[in-house]
Amino acid sequence: MSEPKEAPNEDRRQFIKGASCAIGCAIGLVPMLAAVRVVLDPIGRERVGGGSFTLLANLDELQPGKPVMVPVVAEKRDKWSISESVIGAVWLIREKLDTDPANQEGSPDDANPAGDSRSPDEPAMKALPHVTAFSSVCPHLGCFVDFRENENDFYCPCHNSKFELTGKRMNDTPPRHMDELEIDTDKLRDTGEVWVKYERFKTNTSDKLPG
Numbered sequence: 001m002s003e004p005k006e007a008p009n010e011d012r013r014q015f016i017k018g019a020s021c022a023i024g025c026a027i028g029l030v031p032m033l034a035a036v037r038v039v040l041d042p043i044g045r046e047r048v049g050g051g052s053f054t055l056l057a058n059l060d061e062l063q064p065g066k067p068v069m070v071p072v073v074a075e076k077r078d079k080w081s082i083s084e085s086v087i088g089a090v091w092l093i094r095e096k097l098d099t100d101p102a103n104q105e106g107s108p109d110d111a112n113p114a115g116d117s118r119s120p121d122e123p124a125m126k127a128l129p130h131v132t133a134f135s136s137v138c139p140h141l142g143c144f145v146d147f148r149e150n151e152n153d154f155y156c157p158c159h160n161s162k163f164e165l166t167g168k169r170m171n172d173t174p175p176r177h178m179d180e181l182e183i184d185t186d187k188l189r190d191t192g193e194v195w196v197k198y199e200r201f202k203t204n205t206s207d208k209l210p211g
Contacts, residue, residue: 062094
C-alpha cells in the first residue's frame with residue numbers, strides 16, 4: 001500500500017534538483033556577467049582631449065573687428081572607436097589694422113592696439129599678428145557669453161554681464177574681464193592658422209584660476 005506514495009516523492013526530488021541547478025547557474029552567471037560588462041562597457045574609460053592647442057580657423061576666415069564664435073571639438077576615445085565631442089566655444093577677433101601714421105611702429109600707441117585705456121594687466125588684442133581668443137564662458141557663473149551686433153559688445157543674459165570687444169568688463173556683475181586664451185603665435189605668423197589652447201577657469205573669482 002506504500003508504493004503509490006513514491007511518485008510524489010520522486011517529483012519533489014526532481015523539483016529540488018532542478019531548483020538547485022537553476023540557483024547554481026544563476027550564481028555562476030554573476031561573475032561571468034560582471035566580466036562581460038567590463039569588456040562590453042567602455043563608459044568611464046573615455047578620454048577627452050583638452051588643454052592643448054586646437055586649430056579653430058584660418059586668418060583669412062576672420063573679418064577684422066567682427067567676433068566669430070568657433071566651437072572647440074576634442075577627440076573622445078573608447079576601446080574600439082574614436083569620436084569627436086564639443087567641449088566648449090571660443091570667440092575669435094581679428095584686430096582691425098591701424099592705418100593712422102601716428103600709430104605706426106615707434107609710436108606709444110603700439111603698446112595698446114585696441115585703443116582703450118586699460119591697465120597692462122587687463123586683456124588686450126596682443127596675440128600677434130592680429131587675433132585674440134576669448135573663452136565664451138562668463139567669468140561670473142559660467143553661462144554662455146554672446147555677441148550683440150547692435151550694441152557691439154559681449155553680453156551674458158544670465159545676469160547681464162557686459163564686456164567690451166577687448167574683453168574688458170563694462171559693469172560690476174562679472175568679477176573679472178573675459179578670459180583670454182593663448183594662441184600659437186608662431187603658427188599664426190607662419191601659416192595664418194589660428195591654433196588656440198582651450199582651457200576652463202574658475203568662475204565667480206576675481207583671479208583667473210584654472211578650473
